[in-house]
Amino acid sequence: MLIHPLITKTEDLESLCARLAQSEFVAVDTEFMRENTYWPELCLVQIANTEEAAAIDPLAPGIDLTPLYELLTNNEEVLKVFHAGGQDVEIIFNATGRTPHPIFDTQIAMMAISQSEQIGYSNLVEAWLGLTIDKGARFTDWSRRPLTERQIEYAIGDVTHLSKIFPKILKRLIKTDRGAWLNQEMEKLADPENYRNDPTLAWRRIKAAGRNPAVLGRLKAIAEWRELEAQGKNIPRGRIARDETIADIASHPPKAQADLAKVRGLSQGWRDNDIGKRLMATIAKSAPLPDDEMPPRNHRGAPLGKEGALVADLLKLLLKIRAREIDVAARLLTRSDELEQLAAGVRRDLPILEGWRFEIFGKDALELVEGRLAFAVENGRLKMTRVSADSDVFADTPAELDDSAAVGSDDGAETTA
Missing domain, CATH: 3.30.420.10 (Ribonuclease H-like superfamily/Ribonuclease H)
Structure with a gap:
């Protein structure tokens, strides 16, 4: 070359x-x-x-x-x-x-x-x-x-x-x-x-407890302000203030600029400098987050519950088995949050139930959730079984999986060509 x-x-x-x-x-x-x-x-x-x-x-x-x-x-x-x-x-x-x-x-x-x-x-x-x-x-x-x-x-x-x-x-x-x-x-x-950098959406990257519209509205305003300050100075956003700092300010807004000096992560200079003034002005102008911008509730509104959590664990085991069986990264098939949604009863708008993902994994995942597929151990070997439609008898699936498919997995394992 x-x-x-x-x-x-x-x-x-x-x-x-x-x-x-x-x-x-x-x-x-x-x-x-x-x-x-x-x-x-x-x-x-x-x-x-x-x-x-x-x-x-x-x-x-x-x-x-x-x-x-x-x-x-x-x-x-x-x-x-x-x-x-x-x-x-x-x-x-x-x-x-x-x-x-x-x-x-x-x-x-x-x-x-x-x-x-x-x-x-x-x-x-x-x-x-x-x-x-x-x-x-x-x-x-x-x-x-x-x-x-x-x-x-x-x-x-x-x-x-x-x-x-x-x-x-x-x-x-x-x-x-x-x-x-x-x-x-x-x-x-x-x-x-x-890759489009929209400062008005920066707040979505920050972990915030609760769904209080007033708190989230302040968080949105402060996060946008931080992005614009960082862009204007061409410095990393963390140099302005760290995520946990602005989340804390959004949850417990200071009543006066002098109170900024008491906020963990901010220096004493914020009590009377210009950037502190701009932050206080941003907080004062913030408004509660509108209903149409509120983040979705956990699992799209479907509560998982204790039993659902157990089902989700079974789905994750099935995912681990299938990924090893066909030698594919589990993450390409689906993600944990999607399995939890499936366990919680969600059946629409899930990639796992569409296209090739459904044929490779989603079909079996759905059958497991709906009671038509189960796990069994025979002679120390883990295998999948299908529930007979006419009885309570389990029918073995054609492929058996050895116990290495279920335990001691290393999801980040690499392969040689």
């Missing part, structure tokens, strides 16, 4: 992107810094196909990244391959207002062909290529110039390895006929709404 020198000029980037536009896919990765800023600072972009690879310096004087962004967001003929690409996609969205499409994420794909739910990149490379990655340059300051040869070599390795791994994963998906399982997940990753 041809490895280009660090690209620092627009004309070199244009030539590279013109060639890559003829590829079936490109592997993409980014290096960025966000510890001290609100917006992540893009410091390096790596890109490769099966023939060539390059690192692009977004901080080079005068460089225009438009050719790169056009390739990633406007060229529908080239598949963009990432690994755990959520933050990479976020950066591209922040820069362009668009997301890469079509898109493929190898971390998500591994969920369909193994029980790995969040396999790390180094483990992915070791599993598929038998290589050990030198992690020494991983946590360096990518914003400092000049970049060292070691940094560039490490960074380009991320996409050269990925360009070799992707075809192998694709071949496995085709062989197992599970490619269609991932379509919805990949579209979610590419959905611009996942």
